[in-house]
Amino acid sequence: MFDSQFMALPGITPQEYTYLKAATNGLNEQQVRTFLMIYSGKRKNPSDMLIFCIVALFIFPPLHRFILGQVGYFVPVYLGIMLHRIYCRYR
Numbered sequence: 001m002f003d004s005q006f007m008a009l010p011g012i013t014p015q016e017y018t019y020l021k022a023a024t025n026g027l028n029e030q031q032v033r034t035f036l037m038i039y040s041g042k043r044k045n046p047s048d049m050l051i052f053c054i055v056a057l058f059i060f061p062p063l064h065r066f067i068l069g070q071v072g073y074f075v076p077v078y079l080g081i082m083l084h085r086i087y088c089r090y091r
Helices: 003-007 014-023 029-042 046-058 063-068 071-089
Strands: none
Touching: 003 014, 003 029, 046 063, 063 071
């Protein structure tokens, strides 16, 4: 129905396309446009996330969680790392 709007998303995968088609089934054209505006604003670039995960693996472990906005996970992990560093330093 509104396939061209979905294809305007950069780097969309076939799985994501299928998911979006199912999620917007039954919406009119204006509702699909509104959904896609919100969705594209919250959507993260997969290649950027891969870079953040690699950086997080070697330098700062909770970085990718902070970028995703999962701060509830970020704070305990960051505090755990800091407490571990303090413990190892003064033991």
